[in-house]
Amino acid sequence: MLNLKFIQDNPDVVIEKLKKKNFDATAIVESITELYRKKNNLQTQADQAKAEMNKISKEIGILFRGGKRAEADAAKTRTSELKENIKQYDQQFSEIEGKVNELLVLLPNLPHESVPAGKGADDNEVVKSGGEMPQMEATALPHWELAAKYNLIDFELGVKLTGAGFPVYRGKGARLQRALINFFLAEATKAGYEEVQPPLMVNEASGFGTGQLPDKEGQMYHVGIDNLYLIPTAEVPVTNIYRDVILEAKDLPYKNTAYSACFRREAGSYGKDVRGLNRLHQFDKVEIVQVAHPDKSYEILEQMVAHVEGLVQKLELPYRILRLCGGDMSFTSALTYDFEVYSAAQGKWLEVSSVSNFEAFQANRLKLRFREDGSKKPQIAHTLNGSALALPRIVAALLENNQASEGIRIPKVLVPYTGFEMI
């Protein structure tokens, strides 16, 4: 959520910057600025009326205690009109405030200056590539066939138990999952992130805080009987740790990492790139989250990108880093880097991480603030997060890229975690 005062003071900046996200904010911004003015006028009037009312009430109290009942009763007659006015002011005020809030949540975050213009995935900017592209035999198998051949993942069994997109990992497949989770958590811990194990369901307030609600409601599984949502990413519970808190500037940044299962309905995305592990309803992910000082958040974003890059390098996967264009960025992000690894048998780049700076957008919703040393007024902090990493597509690339006639090779760095070198 953008800052209301900022919109009021810089309506043109908001409209101009959002063009890069292919979002025409003109009508919304104009409505907001107009309502804002009305709101302030109403507040001034209401406050004045309330001040007078308070004064009279106090006087009546004093009269009563002094035993001057008649004078007190006389004073009461003046209050009924005031009371009616206050009621009307308050009613109009909350009506307008409600409208402003409805409009505010419609505005996406402003993109950072470095965000390239563009409509979609084709316009993303490749900022870096690394790793060696594997040479594949023509007989190379896609991961879903390898998974079946070595009995690593049973997609059909998942369909029986739950439905499409809920695979069952077994044997060395399950061990590989656990090894990756432990490896990613160990690396994050080494990098100074405190590990947390969050709930896998969140309430509405948390969903709103990080921006999933109200606009992406359809992407989350909803447990209606208790009105809870299955988390689409650990970002939601972990970032919400800091909802409604005021931190000390000297304690920034706060760094957390969490492993969690992630649940996504993926409504409307059937039929494309959904084979095997490419797109699932439930998957595992290790997430990193930071709460940062606004002056430091872009520096920290680069550090987080470097951390993720270290992971794909250690896994010996060919990768590239993209700076997302305005049209491909999420609603909440100011700047996003995506990581893709090359899955050789499919001949496809697969997104395995998304690292974003949300600046004050989430923090504003979360009321996540910090106080500068010696300063009285709290200010809004910045939040960032990134996948480090999402498992399924990493597994897909590992299986495909490392296949050989004698089996599938496990990257050296993972062997202490898997306990085996080959599948």
Place this chain on the structure above:
RNA sequence: GGAGAGAUGGCAGAGUGGUCGAUUGCGGCGGUCUUGAAAACCGUUGUACCGAGAGGUACCGGGGGUUCGAAUCCCUCUCUCUCCGCCA
């Protein structure tokens, strides 16, 4: 699932209709004292909005009501805790 209790400032915990935005203690910050620290003592210490400022308004879980006036009374919702039952 059954029964009961409760929700007040960073925390603990008073306050049951009127100078209560809220006693007090702890914690935090500033100071006195000290070579330094501790102790002791003194002071200070919520957030948001409106306003150039002076200042004003709102907030005692959420919403509504009674009243000139509500943290305090009434209604309602949510949440938390305790005990019993069930159970990893």
